[in-house]
Amino acid sequence: MIKIKNLHANIDGKEILKGINLEVKAGEVHAIMGPNGSGKSTLSSVLAGREEFEVTEGSVEFDGKDLLDLAPEDRAREGLFLAFQYPVEIPGVSNINFLKTAINETRAYKGIEPISAKEFLAMVKDKSALVELDAKLANRSVNEGFSGGEKKRNEIFQMAMLNPKLSILDETDSGLDIDALRIVANGVNKLKSPNNATIVITHYQRLLDYIVPDFVHVLYNGKIVKSGGKELALELEEKGYDWIKNELKVESEK
């Protein structure tokens, strides 16, 4: 699905990603954990194509294509979805209108005719139920006046509507209470298939109780320093990130 090789990226001349290597295959769930400032959100921003970041080295292959060569909207149309840590408000633009535009842009890109109103509405009904999103929110302006939990649920709703190949959930658990967390995780799990993949970026182990990863990677200082199965997340939770830091120190002193 996605192959990241030796990825380096800068912002304002400062190197944040210092050689990331990661491969995610269809049907897999990968979790990326790490302390604040380790480069987790930078990684998701670089993959989604945020302009402020400059890729200085390395390559990313997405479904056989050179991802870094694509404009952000084309990455989305090719099936890359980013659930934002801070979903953006767009006043006056209804959620429905926004999604319909997004779906039809992607369809046009693929040479498919626009979605019919009937099909679209049926999909809205179906997918909003998935994340227990109030039907009223679908008609409200994108994220405007939504609570933190509603915003995150709306991200997963959009993900369901757009049916991406690869979803990156950037700290989707931040600011969620336990009920909202369960709903969001449930939605993600239901959307899982052998044909798609998920990267879960998180600070805490908590989310991984609900979305169980196949692999866990620890990002530290712009590099993946440790990879393992889901038990690695528990170990991290127990020992804290200092454990990794100390281990690395020992490594470098050897």
Add this chain to the structure above:
Amino acid sequence: MAYTEDDLKEELKNKEYKYGFTSEIESDKIPVGLSEGVVRLISEKKNEPEWLLEYRLNAFRIWQKMVEPQWAHVRYPKIDFQALSYYSAPKMKGDVKWEDIDPEMKATMDKLGISMDEQKALSGVAVDFVFDSVSVKTSFQEKLKELGIIFCSFSEAVHNHPDLVKKYMGTIVPTSDNFYAALNSAVFSDGSFCYIPKGVRCPMELSTYFRINEANTGQFERTLVVADEDSYVSYLEGCTAPSRDENQLHAAIVELIALDGAEIKYSTVQNWFPGDKEGKGGVYNFVTKRGICHKNAKISWTQVETGSAVTWKYPSCILKGDNSVGEFYSVAVTNHYQQADTGTKMIHLGKNTKSTIISKGISAGHSNNSYRGLVQIHKNASNARNFTQCDSLLMGDQCGAHTFPYIEAKNSSAKIEHEATTSKIGEDQIFYCNQRGINTEKAINLIVNGYAKEVLNKLPMEFAVEAQKLLEISLEGSVG
């Protein structure tokens, strides 16, 4: 190959004002210059009664003593009023049957998307087409007549309904009101007249389409709408002009009279030529629009301003009658080197009068966009209420947005609210759209339309779509 910003820039550079074409129509144009003789000549050409000539001459004398206003937040070279022609009419035979209209004129209407053919016309819209100085054709007149509604060119009204014209003309915008109003009163050529009788709800939208074709010509039209007691009318005006290197002058007067219990909804989609990317050419739009509300009456102004090099315009309401309501909804877009100084005046004279002002300015490029508004509550206007919301949206860092709200309250029971915001289209918003598969150009359209939605929703359906497209075109190339 991905579509890059450079491709986009290239595409936009070659996109032009859609209505910039010129029509090769033979016209009867008087030589440039302005004098008492010219005023007399215009009146003579229109075969006007003596009282109207007197009205014009009086206005001309008043105008001669006035000076051009300087207070607006706009800059433009001084206009040489002697270098303009004050009358230009397409050559036509006396009476205008559809069959007799110059094919080039018909082609012009086609290009502008105006249909005079009543069979094919946009459902329920009657149109008066004003080309340079005269009204070419008004549709649906017969049908409206059955209801007692008069909808015709101003010149026709002068001849056929002189009593109504005499009674109301100049009562809301007096000749001496301002420099451009005085000029208009002296040299106005044509325009639309509309009268809705008592208790009648006009079943269709009435609209006037203004087109300036001739070079170096000023367009000075008057619109007079009288809604008799308990009647209702929705009125729309649209405007375009060819792309010319020289500036063209448009100085109109619109007067609305809503008698007891009447309601007038007046919508404008203004798309005069805005000048080119370097700010060359374009229309100077100096317009005086005002309405009066008698008891329980309501006037609602909705405007979408996308064109003109310079706009100077303040559609206003005099809330004379008790319980009357005034509304002003505006979207003003400026791009490249356009300048707009626009807003409204709400004059509360009656008791329990209410006014609402929603102004949305959008500035891009090197443009300047100002809101100027006055809310005045007079001594006897107890329980008057006003709500004003004034928003500015900035695109890029070379443009300006300014707000000049004036509030004068002389009655302590008045409730006045004023809200104002200034925002920039965020990179975050655009990136969010990008990440959902929506390209930047489309993202801006979405965001801007969302921002202007409150106002666009007030437009009649057919025109809301048109206005939305217009916003998109006006802002093309403003980012990137």
